[in-house]
Amino acid sequence: MASYASRVRQDILRWTELGLIDTATGDALRRDTEANERKSLSFGSVLAVMAALLFGAAILLLIAANWDAFPRLLRVGVLFAIIFAAYVGGALLKSRGNSAVAEGAWLVGAAAFGGSIALIGQMYHLSGDEADAVLTWCAGTALAAAALRSGPLTVAAVGLASSWLFLEGVAVWSETHVPHSFVLVAIGLWLLSYWTESRASRNLLLLSLIFYAALSAVHHDMLVIPAVLALVSAGLFAAAVHVPDAVERIARIDGNTPVHALLGFLTGMTILQFDLVDESAALVAAALVGFAGIAAAVVLGGRESRGLRWIAYLGFTCQLAYVYVVTVGTMLGTAGVFLASGLALGLVALVIIRVERRMNDAAGPQEGAA
Numbered sequence: 001m002a003s004y005a006s007r008v009r010q011d012i013l014r015w016t017e018l019g020l021i022d023t024a025t026g027d028a029l030r031r032d033t034e035a036n037e038r039k040s041l042s043f044g045s046v047l048a049v050m051a052a053l054l055f056g057a058a059i060l061l062l063i064a065a066n067w068d069a070f071p072r073l074l075r076v077g078v079l080f081a082i083i084f085a086a087y088v089g090g091a092l093l094k095s096r097g098n099s100a101v102a103e104g105a106w107l108v109g110a111a112a113f114g115g116s117i118a119l120i121g122q123m124y125h126l127s128g129d130e131a132d133a134v135l136t137w138c139a140g141t142a143l144a145a146a147a148l149r150s151g152p153l154t155v156a157a158v159g160l161a162s163s164w165l166f167l168e169g170v171a172v173w174s175e176t177h178v179p180h181s182f183v184l185v186a187i188g189l190w191l192l193s194y195w196t197e198s199r200a201s202r203n204l205l206l207l208s209l210i211f212y213a214a215l216s217a218v219h220h221d222m223l224v225i226p227a228v229l230a231l232v233s234a235g236l237f238a239a240a241v242h243v244p245d246a247v248e249r250i251a252r253i254d255g256n257t258p259v260h261a262l263l264g265f266l267t268g269m270t271i272l273q274f275d276l277v278d279e280s281a282a283l284v285a286a287a288l289v290g291f292a293g294i295a296a297a298v299v300l301g302g303r304e305s306r307g308l309r310w311i312a313y314l315g316f317t318c319q320l321a322y323v324y325v326v327t328v329g330t331m332l333g334t335a336g337v338f339l340a341s342g343l344a345l346g347l348v349a350l351v352i353i354r355v356e357r358r359m360n361d362a363a364g365p366q367e368g369a370a
Contacts, residue, residue: 008033055108079116083109087144094148103152110141110156131167134160138185142192151198154189158201161185162208169215178219182212194252202253206260210267217271226275230268234293237261241300258301259308265293266315273319277326287323291316 009030016026086109094102114137121133138160145153161182168179186205193201210229217225240247240257251257269290276283294312302309 051104057111076120079112079119082112083116086112087148091148103150106144106148106150106153107156110137110144110153113137113140113144114160131164134164134167138164142189145196146192149196151196151200154193154196154198154201155204157192158189158204158208161189162204162211165208165212165215169212169219178212178215180216182208186212199253202251203256203260206253207263210260210264213264214267214271217268221275223272223275226268226271228268230265230272230293233261233264233268237265237297237301255304258297259305259311262294262297262301262308262311262315265297266290266311266319269293270319270322273322280326283323283326287319290319294319 012021012026012029012033015021016023021029086105090102090105090109093099093105114133117133117137138157141153141160142157144150145157164185165179165182168177168182186209190202190205193199193205213225213229217229236247237258240251240261244255244257247257248255253260269286273283273286273290276286294316298309298312302312
């Protein structure tokens with residue numbers, strides 16, 4: 001499959017041949033495309049980062065395997081030497097234009113820092129659990145990301161913060177609590193992502209906040225939490241659709257705000273419907289609100305985003321199946337269940353086909369007019 005830049009270059013050539021743009025404009029567009037393509041993450045860059053991470057993991061495993069053979073002072077010195085070499089070496093590579101290898105070296109340094117926390121804690125028998133270690137690892141990685149202005153390190157810090165949230169909020173074998181301080185951590189990392197210009201970290205943070213809201217709703221068993229999540233998500237979606245430029249100036253996530261808002265809305269409505277499973281009338285009312293919200297999302301934002309449409313279709317299908325199983329499926333025999341399931345899925349398929357056809361028909365005249 002051709003890359004985006006390759007398709008743009010082909011379109012520019014076709015537009016020039018058709019006389020839609022002049023040669024000078026075509027050359028300017030082509031130069032701009034090539035300039036932005038060089039800034040994008042290539043497959044070679046991904047391989048370089050993966051190789052660096054594997055190299056760092058190999059070093060840490062080698063040290064851990066021979067841990068007892070090293071004197072205590074030498075152990076600490078080796079760990080700090082790896083961290084220093086990774087960060088300083090990455091900075092030197094960055095100054096020479098090897099950005100991908102530099103980012104990989106910095107990720108090795110972050111991984112070495114996390115391994116050092118575990119190994120030094122084991123060596124000195126420091127108290128604490130895995131969640132505290134992960135939070136410390138996250139703080140150190142975030143500081144490194146700020147000092148080096150590294151996008152990948154920012155993504156790694158967000159991933160560690162999400163792992164800390166998971167470890168603190170999900171533990172079926174013990175009494176758990178939801179760390180509400182995660183909101184402060186998320187705000188700090190969001191501000192950091194502006195400094196490091198990391199759009200990927202902001203997308204991941206929005207997903208983590210939805211997960212935090214879901215954990216809070218399950219832990220506290222309060223209907224108000226999923227309801228507020230759905231309402232806030234609906235308001236964010238409306239703002240992203242009606243004033244997209246203003247929202248994008250704040251979010252800076254390549255116009256993906258409606259997708260995250262829809263995910264938040266579906267998460268809130270799903271939790272709400274699970275809580276109302278024993279109240280049929282309230283469950284049906286919540287399902288109707290959910291269906292209306294999904295339909296509004298497709299109508300208002302589906303034309304610009306195919307991903308949003310498919311998330312809406314999946315959410316619609318899952319909610320329809322859940323309501324069917326709870327309210328109708330228990331009253332039918334096995335054959336009736338299969339028949340009704342087939343009819344329901346056929347209806348969903350028909351609706352999706354008609355919506356897609358209308359979207360394509362509406363997009364055709366607009367392209368012709370352009």
